[in-house]
Amino acid sequence: MKIFAIMKKELQSFFFSPIAYIVFASFLTIVGYLFWVILMTSKIATLEPMLYNAAFILMLASPVLTMRLVSEEKKSKTIELLLTSPISPFEIIAGKFLACFVLYLVLIILTLQYPLILAYYSQDFDVGPIFSGYLGLVLLGAAYISLGLFASTLTENQIIAAMVSFGGLVLFWIFGWAKHAFENDFGELLGNMSLFDRYSEFLRGIIDSGNVIFFVVFSMVWLFLAMRVLESDRWR
Amino acid sequence: MIEMQNITKYYDNFRALNNISLKVEKGEILGLLGPNGAGKTTAMRILTCFLPATSGTASVAGFDVFEDSLEVRRRLGYLPETPPLYHEMTVRSYLNFIGEIRELPGRVREERIGYVAERIGLGESLGRVIGTLSKGYRQRVGLAQAMLHNPEVLILDEPTVGLDPNQIIEIRSLIKDLSRDHTIILSTHILPEVSMTCGRVVIISEGEIVAVDSVANLEKNAQAAPAWKIILKPANDQKWREAIDSFSGARISEIRELPDAYEFKLELARGENFDEFFGCLSSKGAVFREISPVRATLEDVFLRLTSTEDRKEAA
Numbered sequence: 403m404k405i406f407a408i409m410k411k412e413l414q415s416f417f418f419s420p421i422a423y424i425v426f427a428s429f430l431t432i433v434g435y436l437f438w439v440i441l442m443t444s445k446i447a448t449l450e451p452m453l454y455n456a457a458f459i460l461m462l463a464s465p466v467l468t469m470r471l472v473s474e475e476k477k478s479k480t481i482e483l484l485l486t487s488p489i490s491p492f493e494i495i496a497g498k499f500l501a502c503f504v505l506y507l508v509l510i511i512l513t514l515q516y517p518l519i520l521a522y523y524s525q526d527f528d529v530g531p532i533f534s535g536y537l538g539l540v541l542l543g544a545a546y547i548s549l550g551l552f553a554s555t556l557t558e559n560q561i562i563a564a565m566v567s568f569g570g571l572v573l574f575w576i577f578g579w580a581k582h583a584f585e586n587d588f589g590e591l592l593g594n595m596s597l598f599d600r601y602s603e604f605l606r607g608i609i610d611s612g613n614v615i616f617f618v619v620f621s622m623v624w625l626f627l628a629m630r631v632l633e634s635d636r637w638r
Numbered sequence: 639m640i641e642m643q644n645i646t647k648y649y650d651n652f653r654a655l656n657n658i659s660l661k662v663e664k665g666e667i668l669g670l671l672g673p674n675g676a677g678k679t680t681a682m683r684i685l686t687c688f689l690p691a692t693s694g695t696a697s698v699a700g701f702d703v704f705e706d707s708l709e710v711r712r713r714l715g716y717l718p719e720t721p722p723l724y725h726e727m728t729v730r731s732y733l734n735f736i737g738e739i740r741e742l743p744g745r746v747r748e749e750r751i752g753y754v755a756e757r758i759g760l761g762e763s764l765g766r767v768i769g770t771l772s773k774g775y776r777q778r779v780g781l782a783q784a785m786l787h788n789p790e791v792l793i794l795d796e797p798t799v800g801l802d803p804n805q806i807i808e809i810r811s812l813i814k815d816l817s818r819d820h821t822i823i824l825s826t827h828i829l830p831e832v833s834m835t836c837g838r839v840v841i842i843s844e845g846e847i848v849a850v851d852s853v854a855n856l857e858k859n860a861q862a863a864p865a866w867k868i869i870l871k872p873a874n875d876q877k878w879r880e881a882i883d884s885f886s887g888a889r890i891s892e893i894r895e896l897p898d899a900y901e902f903k904l905e906l907a908r909g910e911n912f913d914e915f916f917g918c919l920s921s922k923g924a925v926f927r928e929i930s931p932v933r934a935t936l937e938d939v940f941l942r943l944t945s946t947e948d949r950k951e952a953a
Contacts, residue, residue: 410735411735414726414727414731415724478722479718482688482720482722483722484739485687486686486718487736487739488711488712488739488741489739490708636689
């Protein structure tokens with residue numbers, strides 16, 4: 403399968419470069435610190451604040467993981483190899499997305515120690531919100547990576563790619579504020595696009611199929627656009 | 639095997655190719671020759687489905703590069719100007735990756751990697767990280783990548799750039815070998831490369847084909863008049879020139895004074911009597927040290943065809 407060939411290659415280069423290790427190390431350090439501080443101050447066996455903060459940190463970190471995905475290929479001209487091989491833009495984008503998503507999942511799995519610690523020591527521990535919270539985090543990751551991957555197809559400059567995806571993610575994160583600014587349909591519409599509003603419902607233990615579908619569709623739209631940009635490179 | 643018909647390519651308002659048509663038969667090596675910026679790379683990118691032509695059609699192995707791009711890409715091996723390498727991978731894992739996206743099944747892949755590495759002289763470098771290789775070795779890995787899947791058609795953009803003279807000879811003979819069961823287009827601005835490897839040459843300048851022919855024919859036709867290199871020792875320092883000047887069909891150039899002789903290039907217009915000319919000079923007491931015919935080289939052809947002033951004059 404050519405998708406897996408691309409995926410394998412991407413995972414290899416993540417671990418050949420220090421980027422993956424640095425993102426892992428700083429994310430895990432911050433999350434570990436947050437878990438400790440929040441638990442010590444609140445004395446409540448809940449992961450909600452930690453997961454909320456983790457999502458925010460991942461929003462900052464994921465552009466760093468996605469920025470090189472296509473930009474690097476453009477810069478080093480290897481894109482010419484991919485586009486003249488019998489491989490479709492779909493396979494290229496899917497492979498790259500999966501590689502980054504796998505990396506993200508590993509990152510998330512490494513934080514599972516905290517719910518395990520809570521489950522071990524606390525008297526009344528509610529698994530529900532933890533499960534839904536983690537599901538939300540995984541879906542959110544797909545959204546982050548898709549938008550980042552799209553940004554990476556736009557330019558051969560990794561910094562620009564990172565900045566575009568960072569800007570895009572922050573914008574979608576704070577769209578919800580519009581709900582209070584204009585109390586009309588437009589505000590409602592913007593609010594519905596908010597990654598934060600949707601994610602916070604997962605944190606409260608609600609798995610709404612509408613929210614799940616939103617994240618899936620959100621990701622697919624960006625991946626589709628990334629594919630189109632990659633295709634359009636031929637025409638420019 | 640490869641056909642381009644009336645291909646024109648514009649980058650915004652810049653015309654990179656103008657109405658190019660060419661045909662390459664199976665088993666042929668065609669050289670694309672031209673100064674930098676002539677449109678060689680653009681032509682190759684159109685054939686490899688990397689760029690679309692603004693107008694015109696192109697096909698490889700009977701498949702249209704636009705309509706059946708996937709089929710074309712399956713049959714192509716392409717070495718771009720910059721070898722497309724992932725510097726963090728080892729040569730082996732890189733070639734393995736290429737094999738995977740080129741749809742080679744596992745066992746064939748192993749075999750081909752071994753075979754190609756052997757042919758290109760990469761056998762001992764398979765375990766090395768590409769980023770640590772020298773330019774010549776990177777070029778080899780690029781070539782290995784292009785021929786890994788044993789494609790019907792090879793398109794090589796300046797395949798010997800960055801290699802040392804020994805490697806260049808090896809790679810050229812490899813390319814000649816490959817032409818037995820591959821059809822090859824290669825581009826270059828190194829003239830001897832064309833004379834040594836290619837059967838036919840297409841000279842491109844400013845996006846237009848200015849000549850298509852075999853190397854031998856091109857050289858033959860480039861010669862406007864027969865020419866000789868002559869070294870002679872005149873009896874009298876000035877008289878020999880007057881003697882030459884008395885022949886209206888003779889033109890001398892590139893005169894060089896040697897310690898006790900003169901070296902110059904003589905061109906005799908067609909119809910001028912060679913024997914008479916030399917007879918006259920020796921009767922004036924000149925002693926000939928050397929007379930050798932000067933053959934037009936591909937350089938001359940190239941310069942004549944690609945220098946813009948000449949072409950404007952001709953037009």
